[in-house]
Every structure is written in structure tokens, then in C-alpha cells.
Amino acid sequence: MRCYNCDSELSSNDYCPGCGIQVGAYKKIVLMSNTYYNMGLQKAMVRDLSGAAEILRRSVGLYKYNTQARNLLGLVYYEMGEVANALQEWILSKNFEGSEKTLADDFINDVKINQNRLQVMNQSLGKYNVALKYAREGKDDMAIIQLKKVLNMNDKLVKAHQLLALLYIKKEEYDKAKRVLNKSLAIDKYNTLTIKYLSEIADLTGATERELKKEQMREKRQEERKQLSGNDVIIPRSTYKEINYGFFTFLYVLIGICIGAALVFFVVTPSRVKDVRSEESAKVKTYMESVSKSNITISDLQTQVDSLTAQNTDLQNQLVVEQAKTDHSEAYNALLDAVGSYINNDKNGCADKLAALAIPEGMSEQFTAVYTTLTTLTYPDAAKDHINKGSQLLNSSQYQEALNELLLGEKMNPQDVSCLYNIGKCYYEMNGQNPSEQSNAYFAKVIQLAPDSDYAGWAEGKMN
């Protein structure tokens, strides 16, 4: 320590050995400044940067030539991301020290040597000021955007973390605020403002006191672990480790397998997939062509089938017509049989055979002439015979037999009123002496043909 008056080296006495001036109080001031420096150093060593800065400011406030305290203050500012303040302290320190090569010179050169880094940090400070302006004007979102940019450029700027956290708290985004504050605590562990904001968040989010105490205990333990006395011997942790060759062999094999699998997956598989796809597309194309051809063939064949079916139907119709035309042998035979009966003088038998004969269409004129002649000759007598028989059977209550006879009689003489009446009566009796549709039809014919006859009266009586 030197005398402020004559610059002589001071002794342990309270006066200067050079000029004799009282220096007791002066020495106390300088000693107090040094004490503050030591305290600041302690705080800086446990990363209580804001506390260290406060103490070191007091130190240089007591004695401005305490360049050690000033250098450390600059270093603390630099660590808190405030590069301009750091430069200011180092430049002052350099000027106060006066010698050619100082510690402050080294710090300044270290900062200036990386111009890009210095520019980025300086820009971050400018942006922080803009963000602060936005925040003061109430433009919180703009401020948050700016502060995020600031922290991307200069993530050590503690007050940017704090301002961002404050804005997040204002927006009630407590998780984000907490994350930002925790990052800030990693830089400056005992910053009172940061801790205040964290406890405020804990209050707002309802974190229990127990959790807070737990957190404080953990921090305390970490602090205790770091505080070492001068007698402690720090044994550096050995970084040497025996190389585990087996593990590395396994790791290399695993990496090789992975690379092989990746090669197969990225090189072989795509080409194989491409080949298979092209083969499949060729096959599909062939199948499509084949299907198309088959469809055309099916269409042609269907047309042919339709045409042939139509032809077949025509031919079958023609065949039926021709068969109908040509198959008259049965009718001729029946007619010849009837003629035979007539020649044998069995007129009734001839009439019965003619009645049973079904005359197909397209018969010859000769056939028709013979048939007509024979019916004219045989039907009247045969009709009388059948009608009589029918009447007798009716009277003997053999209704079905009577009906058969009477129907033959009707066929041979359809105008015979008694026959028609008796047929109606047969139906009437067969219906339990109740009029039926069939009986009424015959009774109606009777009434139509002979309205004034007795048959008409009886018929009318049985119709209702």
C-alpha cells in the first residue's frame, strides 16, 4: 500500500514514513475495500453473481484503485451477459493500474479477439433495451418476442431471463416463467429477484411449502458440498477406465448389422420392389388384355346363342304346325271306325264314335263331308236314345250317370229343351237340390229357348 500524498510505501504505522501524514483511516478504507473484494470473490466462487457484483461495487466505491475487485466485477458482469459493463470496468481498471500489461488487458483482448461474438452480444443488449421499452409500453407480446431473440443470442443475460419470466407471469404462463427462471438460476444461483419470482410462482400455482423447503434443502446440501476449507484435499476423479473390448466388439457388430439392414432397406429393397411391381403390372396388363378378348368372344357367342335360340324357336313352332298338319291319322281312323259301325247298322255306336271324335284343324273337305253326313244321319236318333236313358237314370236318382248320357244327348242335339232342363236338374240335384252356376246356366238356356214351356217354369222355379 502506498501513501496517497507522497506515494511512499506505507508501513504498519498510522503515519507515512515518507511525509509523516496520517494514513490510519486511509489504510482502513483500503483494507475494507479489500475485505469487500474477498467477500465478492467468495460469492463469485459459489456463483452468487448478483451478490458478488453488489459487494464488488462497494469495494471499488471505497477504493477505486482496487483493480482486482474491478477486474472481478468486470468478469462477473461478463458472466451475467452484460459485456458493455464488463468492458467499462476493465478499461477503468487498465487506466488505474497504469502498467503496460495488466489482467484487464487480457480480458479486453479476449473479448475483442472474437469480433462476431462481441457484435452478437452487443446486439443482444440493444434488443434487450428495445424489449424493455416494449414492456414499459405494455406491448408484452412484442417484448416477449424480442427477449426470446435476445436469449438466443446471449443466453447468459440474467436480466433478460428475469424480464421474460415477469412477462410470462403477467400472462399467467407460469410453467414457461419457471423454466426461464430456472435457467437464470443456473447462471446466477442466489439472485434475489429470480428467487422472489419463483416463490411468487409457487404461491400462484399453489406449490406447497413442503416442496419449497425440499428445494431449499437440496440447494443447501449442494452449497455445503461445494464449500471447502483450506485443509481439504481434493482428489481428482480418475478418468482412466479399462477398455471393455467385449462390449465394443458387440457394439461394432451391432452397428454393422444396423448398417447392413439399412443398406438392404434403402438400396436392395427399393430395386426389388420396383422389379416386382413392374412384373406385376406386366401380368396385370396381360390379364386385362386376355379379359378384354374373352369379353369380346363372350359377346359374340351370346349373339350367336340368341340367334340360334330364335331359330330353334321358329323351327319348333314350324314343327308343331307341320305335325298338326300331318298327324291326322288318328282322326281318319276314328272316322273310318264310325263309318264301319254305320255300315254294320250300329247307328248309335257310330254316333257315339263321332261324338268322341275330336276334329283337328286343317282337315280335308272330304273328311268334313263324310263327318257331316254321318252326324246328320245318326245324331237325331242317338240323341233321343241318350236323352231318354239320361231321363230314366235321373228319375232313378243316378245323377252322374244321367248327366253323362244327357251331355252326349246335348252334344248330338243341343236345342233339345228337355235334355237341357234335365242336365240343369242333374247339377241341381248333385248340389244338394240347390241352384249352382252350372245348373242356372242350363236353366237359363231352357228359358231362352222355350220361354212358354213347362220346362221354363220349372227351370225358373229351381233357379231361385
Place this chain on the structure above:
Amino acid sequence: MINFEEEIKKFQPSLEVDEVEDAINNNNTSDLADIFVEMIREAGTAGENTDEML
């Protein structure tokens, strides 16, 4: 409970690198030792004046 307006007022603009020179020039670097020396000198001057007067 945080008063946001008050809290934001506590944040001060950061010094930028371009402003360092002005800050150093405008900075009052007087310390307690300077004040003490000044006081001693003033006391010494006052003593001499008293002697002269006597």
C-alpha cells in the same frame, strides 16, 4: 403479489458497447478514499489558516 408496473420500472436499460466511452467519461470515479483525502487536505488547510490568524 407482484405489481407488474412497479417491477418493470425496476429493470434498467443495459449499457451497450458503443456507450462505454461516454459512460467512462461521465462516470464520477471518486471513491471514499478520495473524499477522505480531500477532507484531510481541507482540514490541513483550515489548520494552517488558523495558525496564520493566531
